[in-house]
Amino acid sequence: IKIWDIATGKALATLNGHSSEVKSVAFSSDGQKLASGSTDNTIKIWDIATGKALATLNGHNSWVTSVAFSPDGQKLASGSDDKTIKIWDITTGKALAILNRHIPVNSVAFSSDGQKLASSSVDNTIKIWDIATGKVIKTLSGHSSMVNSVAFSSDGQKLASGSNDNTIKIWDIATGKVIKTLSGHSSMVNSVVFSNDGQKLASASDDKTIKIWDITTGKAITTLSGHSSAVKSVAFSNDGQKLASGSADKTIKIWDLDFNNLLRSGCELLNYYLIAHPEVLADLPTCQTPSRLLQGATVLVIQGEKLAQNDDDIDAAIDKFRKAQQWDSSLKFDPQVKAQEFANKGKAKRQLAEGEKIVQEGKVKEAIAAYADAQKLDPKIEISADSWNILCSQGSLHKQAADVMFACNQSVKLAPDNGYIRDRRGLARALTGDYQGAISDFEAYIAQIEDKDIRARRQRWIKDLKAGKNPITDDELKRLQNE
Structure with missing residues (x-):
């Protein structure tokens, strides 16, 4: 494990003690201790000032894949390929609890109040645990492949998760529902982290890039390219102006994030x-x-x-x-x-x-x-000819032609060349005794209609009207209602 000076880019210390690959490291909130988890199945607690190991925590029987300090620095959570999560007392080095509802665990993270723990697993799920009871509060399902990383927002209300399905999900802790799914990486997402203000999220991927996301919009503000291999881990500085990334290309990069410029670029996009x-x-x-x-x-x-x-x-x-x-x-x-x-x-x-x-x-x-x-x-309000015609036609068919004659006239006024509308007014006119007006309207309809049966019926009506007889009987009205 190496401790670096950000200002100079020089290694301040190299911590040796694990006998195999180191999978995860985490600082305590006061910056005085460092925890490391290894494929040698152990966790070590280091004193940053001296570079000495303060304790070695034994108990896992497979790789330790993730470690996280509680906000008060009194506890440590560790996730392992042995399908368990252990909560440790930093002072005594003893395991306080063993949580075992997953298959191999990929990531653990404490909420800002230290009362909850999130864990992600090869089983495609995230679990939210109550630290006091050791019970699962919620299981978050939605990813279609293993979940590699989880991170709480600083207010503890949201959780981000990165998965082998190439997506990041933002979850509402209270409801357990997905707020947003962030898509953009072309390969698995290995690490996610919120900025301290909770407004931005960084993600690292096997596609060799890091993306900075705006949480409000769910859009990528920028993509940071420079690593020549998969990016495995990311972390914001406390002020959110810098980002560290670790890669399989054996380098760590420190990125200067001028968010005003990034936001302006994002605004244009x-x-x-x-x-x-x-x-x-x-x-x-x-x-x-x-x-x-x-x-x-x-x-x-x-x-x-x-x-x-x-x-x-x-x-x-x-x-x-x-x-x-x-x-x-x-x-x-x-x-x-x-x-x-x-x-x-x-x-x-x-x-x-x-x-x-x-x-x-x-x-x-x-x-x-x-x-x-x-x-x-x-x-x-603009009432269309068709709307006036509905009132005209239906009023006539229900034997209230006189009451709707105004609607008939208005529909014809708006669409004088519409034969069907003229036919409906002709019906109303026949029912109210205006035989000459009805004949004129029916003739206009006949000139446009091709249906032989309808033409023949209207011609019979005109013949009756010219003889002074109203052809619109009750039986005729029933037939018209079904026409």
């Missing part, structure tokens, strides 16, 4: 996404260029209109409009008035749809009232 998702743009001040804010304001207005119109949440719509005005000072409207206007538009459309529905059930007067309510709610 995510430009269209940020404009289309202004709620994400609002959380990324670095990305808030004047142009992007203006375009985002337009999207906010559209979102607010939809919210109000769908009757989802008027208050949320008002908030969208206010945010849009903050981003674009040229937007001159009262957010509350605009929200109510679009709420009324939505109600008007729903009233109109209800009217079209109930008139077909024979509720003609209620349907007429629904159309009137729609126009009252939204005086500018």
Whole structure:
């Protein structure tokens, strides 16, 4: 094990003592101790100041694949190929608990409060353990291959996992559900780590790259390339400005992360996404260029209109409009008035749809009232010729032609060359005694229709109407309802 000086890049100490490959190392929170796990089946606790081994912890009967100190530095967790996790008392060197619900364990990590432990395994799952009881709280399933690495966010609310399925998953600890799946690596993910502020995640992969991810968007901010072989491990510095990576190419690289520049680059890559998702743009001040804010304001207005119109949440719509005005000072409207206007538009459309529905059930007067309510709610509502024709046709078929004649005339006004619409008004006219008007409408329909049976029926009607006889009997109405 080597201890390095970051400023100079020089090795400060080499710790010798394991008799085989070292698989994992972890510093205590005070930086005074280091733990190491090895394929010699042991864990060693080292004094950083002297470079001496303080203790050797024996108990695993196969490789020790992962070690992690508790936040208070009093305990150590170790995961092993022997299918167990052991919790050790650092002071005594004794095992406090043995957790054994996995097959070979690949990774262990304490939560920031030290009350939970996450472990990942060859069995494709992650388990969350209660340290006090040694019981499994949750088993997280979702990866399609072994899970190589787990890491808690600093607030303990999220967990990241990296897998042989080439993906990283972000989990909600409270629910055990996947929040996001991060895809981008072309080979297995070996290591994941959150930045201290919980806003970024670094991942290392066999594809020889490291990716830095924005947790809010789930998008990669940048990809760090430079290793010539698989990258096995990554770790952030406490201030989040540097990243260390260890590789199978036998090198460790220290990366200088100028996140402002990285974010600006990420902003450009995510430009269209940020404009289309202004709620994400609002959380990324670095990305808030004047142009992007203006375009985002337009999207906010559209979102607010939809919210109000769908009757989802008027208050949320008002908030969208206010945010849009903050981003674009040229937007001159009262957010509350605009929200109510679009709420009324939505109600008007729903009233109109209800009217079209109930008139077909024979509720003609209620349907007429629904159309009137729609126009009252939204005086500018555009009712189509087809919609007016539904009211006209169904009202006539239900023997209330006189009540819906206004709708018949309006549908013909909007679509004077539509033969079917003329036919429906002709029906209403025949039922209300306007025989000449009915003849004119039926003749217009006959000129367009090719169906011989329908043409013959309309011609019989015209013959009867010219003889002063109403051909629309109750039996005829029943046939028309089924036509």
